[in-house]
Amino acid sequence: MTVTSDPTILPAVADRADTVATDLRRRATGDGPPSARDLVDLAAEMAALTVTLLEAALPSVDDDVPGTGEAFERAAELGDDARRHLVTAFHLLAGVHGIVAARPQTT
Numbered sequence: 192m193t194v195t196s197d198p199t200i201l202p203a204v205a206d207r208a209d210t211v212a213t214d215l216r217r218r219a220t221g222d223g224p225p226s227a228r229d230l231v232d233l234a235a236e237m238a239a240l241t242v243t244l245l246e247a248a249l250p251s252v253d254d255d256v257p258g259t260g261e262a263f264e265r266a267a268e269l270g271d272d273a274r275r276h277l278v279t280a281f282h283l284l285a286g287v288h289g290i291v292a293a294r295p296q297t298t
Contacts, residue, residue, distance in 0.1 A: 200247050204240055211236050231281040238274035242267050 215233055218225040245267035252263050 200243065204243050204247075207236070208240055211240070227284055228281055231277050231284075235274045235277045238270050238277065242270040242274065245270060 211233060218229055218233075245263055249260055249263045249267065252259050
């Protein structure tokens, strides 16, 4: 995990969050339901934003209350794990759809 103590990261995170929120609103008001890929991409991006915020909080949290930094570090690691699992789940889902599409109908 990379620990970032730079407070200037917050505007970049806010911009990324705005982009995700705009994309989510666009998909929510679209003609049809969003694809699984779109939703997984949005979830993975939100997980990445969570990790970035936790990493930014880590240095000051540990200074204010010694020992709590470990809990925040673990939370950031779990957030990153969640993001990776979402991407893996999508890849598995895409693989299954590809296999089903390639198989001839047997009815």
